[in-house]
Amino acid sequence: MNATPILQLRKISKRFGNIQALDHVDFDLREGETHALVGENGAGKSTLMRILSGVYTEYDGEFLLDGKPVHLHSPHDALDLGIAMIHQELSVMPELSVAENLFLGRQLVTRWGTIDWKKMYNTAEQELARLGFEHLDVRQPLGKYALGTQQVVEVLRTIVSGARVIIMDEPTSALSPAEVERLIHVIDKLREDKRSIIYISHFLEEVVRVADRITVLRDGQKVATLDAAETNTSHLVSLILGREVNATLPPAVTSADGHILLEVNNLTSDVFNDVSFKVNKGEVLGIYGAIGAGHFDLARALFGMYRFDSGNITVDGHRFKPRHSARYAIQHGLAYAIESRRKSLLMDEAIYRNVTLPHLNRIGSLIPRQSQELKLAAPAIQMVNVQPPDPLNPVGTLSGGNQQKVAIARWLTFPPKVLVMSEPTRGMDVGAKSEVLSILRKFRNDGYGVLVVSSEPETILTVSDRVIVMSHGRVVGHMENKDLNKDVLMRLL
Ligand SMILES: Nc1ncnc2c1ncn2[C@@H]1O[C@H](COP(=O)(O)OP(=O)(O)OP(=O)(O)O)[C@@H](O)[C@H]1O
Ligand SMILES: [Mg+2]
Structure with a gap:
């Protein structure tokens, strides 16, 4: 892995009214790495990623891509530079086919300017097979598939778009264990392709498994960046919360009375x-x-x-x-x-x-x-x-x-x-x-x-x-x- 970061955020701060959502946060991303971002609800994860993907254009701090300062003006700018974000909320179109969803916003056209269905279906099939999703029928409306599958297609769409930085905000929150496994397999493939991933999740076991490095945010501040190999879930929990917690509830004493x-x-x-x-x-x-x-x-x-x-x-x-x-x-x-x-x-x-x-x-x-x-x-x-x-x-x-x-x-x-x-x-x-x-x-x-x-x-x-x-x-x-x-x-x- 190339250790020079392709992307660097330096001392990023962002306020919403009287809320300091981000406070001098440093974050960097290397080529071919999966860098996880974890923290409590409201810690600032999505906000930081919205800055990275051009959604928020007003903030303090520096943003460097390949060592050069950039200032994004829109998500479109970000896509042009190869930065794509998969949002916490699903944005697929259930009434469109699987193939159309994969190429949403950048349909393949023939030289006469009409939609090249044949090429779109073929390319979609090839891409899905390459990523281990050959069981999806590219001609079917996506809405026919379970929510988890729709979420996977949302992830695959960014991959197919060729982005070099892919931001996944809680990609597995609605996936079955089998789908999570497939997604992890996809991430491994992306790593081989030298693409870089930012992975946000509250499933810490999953984070430790997929990530190369992990950055912890707490109350808008960066607490630590760690090598995944050198940490574990209970260590992460204490960093995330800033205290030790006993997350186990006392055993259930049932008060059921047969009513x-x-x-x-x-x-x-x-x-x-x-x-x-x-x-x-x-x-x-x-x-x-x-x-x-x-x-x-x-x-x-x-x-x-x-x-x-x-x-x-x-x-x-x-x-x-x-x-x-x-x-x-x-x-x-x-x-x-x-x-x-x-x-x-x-x-x-x-x-x-x-x-x-x-x-x-x-x-x-x-x-x-x-x-x-x-x-x-x-x-x-x-x-x-x-x-x-x-x-x-x-x-x-x-x-x-x-x-x-x-x-x-x-x-x-x-x-x-x-x-x-x-x-x-x-x-x-x-x-x-x-x-x-x-x-x-x-x-x-x-x-x-x-x-x-x-x-x-x-x-x-x-x-x-x-x-x-x-x-x-x-x-x-x-x-x-x-x-x-x-x-x-x-x-x-
Ligand atoms: N548009 C907004 N207007 C006002 N406050 C906002 C806005 N967006 C985010 N915030 C606030 O900024 C802080 C960081 O929110 P953010 O969405 O980045 O958290 P998060 O780490 O992604 O949390 P979660 O795990 O719950 O998704 C929160 O206190 C939130 O209430
Ligand atoms: Mg969030």
Whole structure:
């Protein structure tokens, strides 16, 4: 590996109002290296990368490419210089084909100026085969594939574009273990091609595995840059948080008393088959499966967001017929936090408003008064520890992980009898993960029922009392958490 950096950032500072998002940060990238960037939610990772990729053009400090100062004016400038960023939010077009998505914005044309479909399909097929994704049909609409696959295509698009610096902001947050493996394989290929990657992730085991070097940010400052070979996850955790943490929760003491709050019988659709389970009062039931196992669609089906053909649902003794309406579900004692929680947020609206939104009908007056809403939202915002905590800030100004916390806070204001949550800790840093899982525990200790649907073994094992494992749409295991560990879980898939 060539040790001369191709890219250097020196003493980069960036403010948003009174928030110092970045404070004199140094960062460099070598040819052919994978350099990971880690830190708590709000540490400044995405902001630094937005400067690198031309999204933010106003900042203090120096930016050198191949030793020469540059100042980018737009993401387009960055692309011209070979710097491409894969954002935390998916930006693929589900209605376009896989091939079109791979060439989005730079379609191949014939010499008559028309789109060269043949060449586009062929090139797409070749590129996918080279990268180990020959099973994707380049002519199919991308929306036909699972979310994880769409995310992989987003990554592949930047690679196919030939960029020499590829920034991946949490590329694996929605990938199945198999897809993560394929992505790591892709990164190895890129390394051979001498391309450089900046890799942002909260999965520290993954970071230690893929990265050559790791830079840790904390509160907008660089804490350290380390060789990955010389560090480990617990060392990283202490650098990230600036303190030692005990991320393990005390063992679950179940307060379930046999009072069934949610009962699902023989639910069947095109993607799940004959699924039955119960959630008791004072209990967390975890449903674990790899992405594509049907568990997320099962959760949606409970809320009329996915069609089921037969079976039935009972909530606290009453038959429940799902409709696609959050308000209707809440009235019947059920609430759902979907895995793509950003979609459920109004980015331009204040934090407090996003929390009170599903509950406005309870506030009484037709025009909800701000002070009333603020009073209602404040305890929940505090409980999930949104940073920065000012409830008047628009949600769009929060870091990715803090946006997730807002979406959770809304169900703490008026707790439903049963809270259903898909991927409760997606996008959260190590500290926030254990905070949110403790909140779910508290919820259950207070006598509510919780259903956690996830593809992250740690999340399931940390928070559940009982666990159901799904594979290919069927229940393949049902166990008490005390009899489980990660190996047992993975083997059941
Ligand atoms: N457009 C903006 N307006 C105001 N504040 C912002 C804006 N973008 C980011 N911030 C603030 O800057 C800080 C850094 O945010 P950033 O998104 O870089 O964090 P991050 O490290 O990527 O976190 P996460 O892991 O949650 O994605 C946060 O305090 C955030 O609230
Ligand atoms: Mg971010």
